[in-house]
Amino acid sequence: MRMVMDAWMRTRPDDPSPVLASKRSHAPSKTAMATWNSLNERQQVYLGEIMRDDRMTETEMWMRRVQRLPVPRAVEWRRLPLALKAAPAVVGYTRLQERLRRRGVHDPGAGQTVHALQRRGLLIITEDSVEHPAVGEVGRVLVQLSRRGRAAAHAGLDEPREPDPPTHLLSEWLWGVLARVAAAEPAGLKDDQLAGRSLFFIGVGYRNKAGGQPSRGLVDSVPVMASEGTHVAEYRWRLTQLGRRHVVEYLDIYREVYPSVPTTGIDALAADST
Template sequence: MTQSLSPHALARQRLFRDMSMEELAEAVGVTPRAVRHWEAGTRTVGDRTFGRLLKVLRCDAQELTARERGTETLADLRRIAGISTEETASMLRRKRGAQGLHISAEKIRDLERGRRVRGWMWRSPETLGQVARMLAQVYKVPDRVVMDAWHRSRPEDPLLVLPARRARQPSEDSMAAWHALNDRQRNYLACIFQQDQEAEDEQRQNRYVGAERRPAAEWRRMTLALYAPADVVGYTRIQERLREAGVHDPGAGSSVAALERRGLIVALRDRVYIDGLGDVPRTRVEMTRRGRAVARAALGAARAAAPAAPLLSSWLWKIVVRVARAGAQGVDGSLAGRGPHYLAVGQSPDGRTPSRGFIVLRHPDGVTHGPYRWFLTDSGRRHITDHLGTYHALYPTIDIQGIEEIFA
């Protein structure tokens, strides 16, 4: 079942934007009569028009329909993108991975309605994964959004196998910039980069637990040197890294200037108050994008990557395990942190893409009043069943005792 437009929600969004029926009709490219029919509930909205409505009203599908985020089907994703089955098929046929699939509008409709798609290649999990990847590109959503919608639309299909992404090779420009540095400059860049990545990881962990976010302009600026006796102020973390790398006079002189001239870092010099010493000169450094690219290429450091779609990160998996273990009792509705933004029906991690829809806040079964609690959805149960073994291998320290017998 595709998204059903709510006439009252449409009128509310139009009035919120201070638009008349005529203004909305002109912006969307329809007649005022069509808008009157939509708001009266006497005419449905076409696929392409639905997508244009979302763009004109600057809202998402949840605000115009009864469908909540985290419950989208394949048909919903297409309508949100504002394209027809014919257009979807045409766009897919132009993709490199579409050879031999004979993609048609009829096959797209069969996919959306949970029917068998004709053609022996469509039985392969690898082929289905390739189609899911292409649909994600066409609909401009992450792979995991299409995979979640796929399993809601086609619960009997095998697990999709996404094609592996090709590893990005270091650019010649980045490697040339690294080779142009002397050993001391390389040590400085490597130690600054390591501290930058440590700060980035700390911020990521803070987001996971719902801590207050700090602007990147603050935490990316790292103290390199304090111009005061080391026996009083000690060494900064970057200086400690430099000393471990064999640089025993880690100041902020010619090496820092050389890195700054090459556009790899930005140096900032100011003063900071320290008890007993007063205002002390300080040098802080911030890596540029080019500097990070050069360091990653030279050190073989991959970007911090999330688990492959559709798997969850360790902290989200812990939440799902906790809710699953609670069973019919559910988990207290005050579940802390940002986990619900990523996992719960009706939520979104970024205000644009839907949540996974694996947990839902509701009354316990048979109860009509009192506090709400968190429970698994059908999608959440299916996800655990499909991937329990993979998660156990991926996160062996996370205790899954109590759910193994239920979902294994």
């Protein structure tokens, strides 16, 4: 499938890319179920309500796209506000706190619970500050499900595991490499800043093993001439035509699937292609 999709995009630059079909959802894994069962009741409530709030936020973002409204990056909106560092009597409760209160779980012990989930690798906790009309600038605690936490919540709530990324997409590791090259366009990434096994999967002229399939050919080492044009001054890694189209076509999907991979500066590629 990867070879066919790449060939299509390479030879039909003016045609729309085929729609990617996701793999079917799978039943919860035994590991995810064991992780859920290892949590106490309070931790299970927290993890379940955080997942439900995450899903509601995801629906809201989808509705904004349908209405052609601005949508922040997934790495931003998946950080869900848990609490404001001020008296609730003054600043009120966050939507997530309201969810928990409806389940009979109130604020005392919230910090211990979410940090216990973070130590297990199920949550990511961050902090920032926002302007509140009643108190001005106030600190805020945000929580984000890790992939392991999401799988455990799906298992515990008897829901199917989320489908795997489409076959045509790169792994999180390879997407991170490709995103670095894309962010360095148009100058390119210095030759010594890209090395290792990734080239055997995305570099032009490489194979991942003897007799194996050729790499995807998404990046290439390009000579950069000296200012007087007499010799090659250096080599830089740049996106191939296929690599550029791959990034432009699937940037939004990659951001959804791998929200932790930095993609700052890549949006200019999409703007240049329109």
